[in-house]
Amino acid sequence: MNDFSEIENELKKLRPAQASRELFVRIEQVLVAPEISEHKIIRPNRFRVNWVAIGFGLAAAALFIVLAQISTDRTPKQGDSIAQISSAPETRPVLTGPEGSISSSEFVPAGATQVVYNTRDEGLQFPGGSEQPLRRLRYQTHQTWQWRNPVTGASLRVSYPSEEIVLIPISGQ
């Protein structure tokens, strides 16, 4: 027995206020509802950089520049030899396209296609503590870019896979 046993016994007679029925109901509702923990929330990625698509895009651009450079290097030699054998001072290009102004090394965009081959519904998200749910859709596409040289008839085509994520606000009535 210590000196405080009497006051301890008196304190233990005090009964704390009970929890309300509403608290039990609220906890049950929360426990029944699926958990959306912080680490499971996917933040809005409207502005997220798709590095894979950018990588393919840059690779395609680099390839295009290299091919265009190779074509440019060859053209003047052809022109020089023609100029050398020609007695006339005329320097009009030998190779002219239908448009006349397009050189043999110039490629013009001929087409672009985007084929959506898969769409996946990734469910509802609550990004950034938002009250309004957003539906997250993932589109998997295959993009193809095409260029054509109207002079030579050569064409260049670059294809790469791409992914796009779209968040659509859900509004309930």
Add this chain to the structure above:
Amino acid sequence: MENVATHEDWRSCFSELAPGLLLFARQWVRSHADAEDIVQEAFVKFWRRNHKIDNRGLLYATVRSIALDRIRRDSRRTRREAEAVSESEQVVEPQFELVDETQFALAAAVQRLPHEQREVLVMKIWNELTFAEIAYAMGISQYTAASRYRYALAALKRMFQPQ
């Protein structure tokens, strides 16, 4: 006590703990409703992470952490709850189910204790935590917890049973 992870009925578990948890949460807020909000958040968090209910120190640490976060989050609330903590006479809703004048006087005496002593007292008397669990929940040593408890009892004895 049973392990929460294998406990199918959270109700029986919570029924047992709720009054003590609410009283503990009331040490930071002035209304029963606010205390219920804190306890709900803490219990759901604790339950979902499948912690053992034996780990009561962690449960009370969770309540404490959520209560303090709440206070920090809202500056108006901070001011209001700081007043509630420092001027405990102004508590609006009773924390106990009082049956007579003696109990009323004792509850008032508890409210006049310094906050850190009252916190230990609430965990020890009405939640039956050990000093090790109290120390864990508050981030203090067991000796400090035991010391605060003794100071609280001594102060109550002086206030409630003046010689």
